[in-house]
Amino acid sequence: MADDRDALIKQLQADLETKKATKARREEEDAKDALIKKLQADLETKKATKARQEEEERRRQAARIRELEEANRAAYRAAYREEAKDDRIRELEERLRTESRTDIASGIRGVVRQSTSVDLVAMMDCTASMESWIAEAARALCFIIGDVKEKFPALAYRAAFVGYRDYNDGVMRVERLSIAPFTSDIASVQAHIKRQGAITGDAPDEPEDVAGAMSAALGLDWSSMTRLVIHVGDAPPHGVAYHNYGASCDNFPHGHPDDTKIETLAASFREHGIQYGFIKINNSTDKFLGVLREHYEGAGMPFKLNVVELGGDYTAFQPNVSRMLKDSVTSTFKRMSRSDKASMKALPLAVGGKLIGGLGAIAEEDEEEEMRNLEVEKKPPNWDRLGDRVERAVRHTYHFRGGDKALSVLEWEEVNGSFSSSKSDTTVRISKHPFDKGGMRYASYLKDMDLDLKRVAKLPLEVLEGGRLEAYAKADMCTQAVCKLLAKKFNMQTLEKGINRMVSFIDVAVYEFPDRPDAERWMTVEPYIEGEYKKFSNNSGWASNEAGAELAASFSHWTHHETGGFLIAVDIQGVGNVYTDPQIHSKRGAMFGEGDLGRKGVEHFFATHTCNEVCRKLGLVHPDPEAAARMEAAMRAALDDTAIGEEELIEVLAMDGTPGSDMQICCELCGCIFVVTDRDKYMSFRRQGKDLSCNTCRDNCRRDKTQVACSECGKRFPVNLHFYRMKGMDQPKKCRDCKAKRGGRTRD
Structure with a gap:
């Protein structure tokens, strides 16, 4: 019995263990099922969350795409409008150029017919x-x-x-x-x-x-x-x-x-x-x-x-x-x-319906004016001992207000309003006698003692007093400034066309001498340039046929094209391709001094101008090439001169790719001449609105800087003292940021 009981107990214990194991296994399985369900639920939740997030992201992306598309459409519409505006401006500019050529064509034919x-x-x-x-x-x-x-x-x-x-x-x-x-x-x-x-x-x-x-x-x-x-x-x-x-x-x-x-x-x-x-x-x-x-x-x-x-x-x-x-x-x-x-004065010209007996000297010389009779002394200058004293002077200069912005065709009629003037006190020495006498002016040596610059002072042959002499001098300064502005754009276009030839105009200032009599109170002053001065054209159509003249002629033609026929720069002369004393004929006439012959001066230029290779490379169009050809043929027959307009020579000169004398420019600060050896660097500088200066001025600009406090915000900013001193401009009082807020511009 005891054995049976023990066996039963063992059986019961075994069953109990089995039940416990089964229960534990069931609980474990339930736990696993619960875990699986939980994991499945979590997965579903994550899937739902991800799906929701993806949907939200899709919506956001769709919204961004719509925004971008709308922005692109707006930008496209704006770009289209701007392009259409530019097209309209270009169309208007081209129409102005065409009309100006058509307008003067009959006058050119009249000049050729007369000639x-x-x-x-x-x-x-x-x-x-x-x-x-x-x-x-x-x-x-x-x-x-x-x-x-x-x-x-x-x-x-x-x-x-x-x-x-x-x-x-x-x-x-x-x-x-x-x-x-x-x-x-x-x-x-x-x-x-x-x-x-x-x-x-x-x-x-x-x-x-x-x-x-x-x-x-x-x-x-x-x-x-x-x-x-x-x-x-x-x-x-x-x-x-x-x-x-x-x-x-x-x-x-x-x-x-x-x-x-x-x-x-x-x-x-x-x-x-x-x-x-x-x-x-x-x-x-x-x-x-x-x-x-x-x-x-x-x-x-x-x-x-x-x-x-x-x-x-x-x-x-x-x-x-x-x-x-x-x-x-x-x-x-x-x-x-x-x-x-x-x-030229002996050649008849009709201006404004009145017959005048002189082309080249119209408005350049009035025989009834009192003329100066100064002794000319041709000898090398002793720059440190010019004259017999040091004189007080006020230096007047012109500066283009537009900064780096080039004038459009439509803006040239207001070009005189695009310049501001400044003045600064200085001291000078002037040679006692002029060293040369030209067709319109006496030239004397001058040294600016404060700036240590060698200069040439010019005084008209006529005795002009009071406001007439001042107006005469400032008209010359304005003419030179406009030509200098045009030359910079001309150079960019010639270089972009693969023509390694440039032109440059020297800076002209007007010096006022308060201690001199009225007849000598105002003089134009320009850098002293050594070399052989040559005259390539005058203000009434004459043009030289020697080397270098075709570049000057193409520049004159280009100025008429670039300004939509509003003006033309003529009377080109200087050393090599560095020019001085130009004359401008404007559509209005007399806008650039007494030598501005207006439309008649333009007609006389084109009557004797035959387009050369530079003109053709720049895409310039002659208003009446047939009339100019008739003029050239008549001159050939009269002079038996086969050298006039030699196209072969002109083409070689125009397309010469070696930097040399035709790659000279005038330093924007001191006025010295230097050769541009790296045309790509020059073009890069000009695209940034910067000018090249000589090595000496470049070093002085780097060395001669200071820090000044902005008059508006108090922040200190750098000022290039050499630049402003050489330009004759007042130093800036506001920093770049403050000036930009007011629409101004400054210079480092």
Whole structure:
């Protein structure tokens, strides 16, 4: 029994252990199931959270995409509007350029027409003693024109006739003056001469009405550049001042009351650019010719009275007049191909409907002005001992307000308002005598003692006092500043086109001398540059054909294009490609001083300008290339000069890729000349709105800096003392940030 009980107990214990194990296993399984459920729940929660987060992220991304798309669309619309605006501006600018070219094309043709035509007047005594000469003139006129036309086929010819007799006591049987006006129908003038009767008046005396004939000839419709009057006569004018007959042989010994004096008439022929030829038949006209020569020649003009003595040999009339007319044509074109003032002044030009006797000197010299007569002393300067004293001076300078911003075509009409001026006190020494005299100014050595700069001071030949001298000097400074601004943009465009050629204009300041008299109180002052000065063009169309001139000509052409026809820079001269003393012709005229000829000056430039390789590389368009070609052909024929406009030479010079003399520029601070050897560096600087300076000024700028406190925020900022001192500008009082808030600009 005990064994059974023990067995039962063991069985029960075993069952209990089994139950415990089963329960534990079940609990473990339940725990596992619970854990699995929990893990599954957590996973579902995480999935839901992730899904929610992903949905939210998708929504956020979609929102961002929508925002970006809208921003892009807005930016695109803005860009489109801006591009459309730029397109409209570019379209307007191009239209302005096209209209300006079209506008002056007719004027250019007029200049070429005037320059390639000839006006000839036969002025003859038609009294009885001149019968053979009248017949010869009638016979020979067409032959003369034909002979000259054979040599100069590109020219147009007009002729006129002025026949004269004398005043009569009674009723005149014939006209005292017989006039055939200018016409290209030479045969009609010839027929008019044939109709002249060689008749003496009712109350004859020795003199004839020469003064009346000269007045009538001056009153003709002269319109050509070549102007010649051939005077044929065997008697002097009225007035004992013009002959040796005595008062008894002259009905008007003091001249006829209606006559203009011969002296005045002679000067008028000169001023109108009319060349005067006289066929001398006898000695009775000698005294008259002496007076005529005295008042016709001189006054800085190249004209000479051309007297040909033929005596009674009227058969020599045709060859001599033919030669005189050919010489007249040649001399006209020679004057057009020269730069000196006297030559250009002798060429006629119509400005504002008024006939003026001088291209190059229009508004450059007024003969009625009092002229200075200073002793010129050509010797090397001793810079530390110039003159006999140190003088006080005030230095005036111009600065472009636009900073790094280039002017658009539409802004050039207000260019004068784009500059600000500043002034600073200094001391100088000036040479006692000028070292040179040019066509418009005296040049003297000057040293700025405070800045230690070698300079040249220029004073006009005319005695200008008070405000006129100040205005004259400041107009020059403004012109130079505008040309300097244009040159910087021109250089960028030439370099970008692969043309390794640059132009530069020196800085010009105006110095005021308070201790000097009014006539010397204001002078333009510029850097002293050693080298050979050359004149490449003047202010009325003349252009040199030597090396370097084509770069100056293309710059002039480009300035007209760049400003939409508002202005053109001409009268280019200097050392190499560093220029000074330019003249600007503006659309308004007289905007840039008295030498600003306005539209007429522009027309004369293009009438003689043939586009070269630089022009073509820059995409410049000539307003009327055919007219300019006609002018060039006429000049070639007249001068037998095959060197004019040699395209091969120009192309080599224009495309030379080696940095050299045509890569010189003027230091923006001290004014010295240096060569740009790294064009990429130059272009990089210019794109940043910076200018290159010489090594000396660069070192001085790095060394000569200081810190000043901003007058507005108190923060200290660096100031380049050398820059502001050399520029003549006041040092800034505000830091860059404060100035930027007010829309200003500063410089490190």
